[in-house]
Amino acid sequence: MRAVLSVVVLCSAMASAAFAQAIPEVKLVPSPQGQASVQVGGKWDKTPEGGQTYRDGKWIVVDYGRPLLRGRANIFGAGADYGKTVNAGAPVWRAGANNTTRLTTQVPLQVGGKTLAPGIYNVFVDLKPGNWTLVITNQPVQEKFDPNDKVRLSGASNYDPKFDLLRAPMTVRQSDASVEQFTINFTNVTDAGATMTMAWDKTMAAIDLKVAAGTK
Numbered sequence: 001m002r003a004v005l006s007v008v009v010l011c012s013a014m015a016s017a018a019f020a021q022a023i024p025e026v027k028l029v030p031s032p033q034g035q036a037s038v039q040v041g042g043k044w045d046k047t048p049e050g051g052q053t054y055r056d057g058k059w060i061v062v063d064y065g066r067p068l069l070r071g072r073a074n075i076f077g078a079g080a081d082y083g084k085t086v087n088a089g090a091p092v093w094r095a096g097a098n099n100t101t102r103l104t105t106q107v108p109l110q111v112g113g114k115t116l117a118p119g120i121y122n123v124f125v126d127l128k129p130g131n132w133t134l135v136i137t138n139q140p141v142q143e144k145f146d147p148n149d150k151v152r153l154s155g156a157s158n159y160d161p162k163f164d165l166l167r168a169p170m171t172v173r174q175s176d177a178s179v180e181q182f183t184i185n186f187t188n189v190t191d192a193g194a195t196m197t198m199a200w201d202k203t204m205a206a207i208d209l210k211v212a213a214g215t216k
Contacts, residue, residue, distance in 0.1 A: 058107045059104065064096035065097035067086075075201045094155045101123040109209050136164070139160055
């Protein structure tokens with residue numbers, strides 16, 4: 001009986017050890033890549049199987065890095081120091097982390113009274129306390145970081161306002177809940193457009209992206 005119990009205890013110990021070692025490996029960069037996307041202008045059709053499929057929609061996509069707070073509080077700061085931490089020495093925020101945030105649109109968009117043709121653009125935010133300004137540019141972007149390149153963008157480094165296509169005010173509000181990982185999302189989606197939101201820590205900012213009139 002004692003031998004049987006010893007075997008049971010040994011097997012249990014081995015199982016516990018195996019379980020303790022079975023920690024899954026997670027390979028992520030400190031600020032993982034994210035994507036926000038929405039389709040507009042399409043239509044729902046029935047499939048032969050009786051389901052539904054969305055056809056002919058046009059994409060609006062934002063690709064960006066998603067930094068985490070990791071215990072930091074008041075990430076945007078206050079007063080004269082507002083935005084300095086996230087700007088990391090640049091005059092504007094890259095609206096994320098790592099690479100330059102990019103907006104791809106298959107439809108012409110009206111933003112802040114100006115029109116963007118279909119294409120790929122850079123997204124920045126000019127940060128002031130309670131006053132965020134969305135900045136869209138067409139400055140060339142580095143495919144691979146080159147510290148000797150002082151013209152093309154890397155993140156927000158080398159940002160040059162001469163490439164600005166538009167600047168538009170965002171609606172900014174504070175929340176009681178803290179968002180751990182910076183998040184870009186689309187809300188209030190219709191065929192006429194969507195609201196793009198940015199949320200991190202206790203700050204949320206939003207701006208309307210409208211499909212240009214007459215777009216099919």
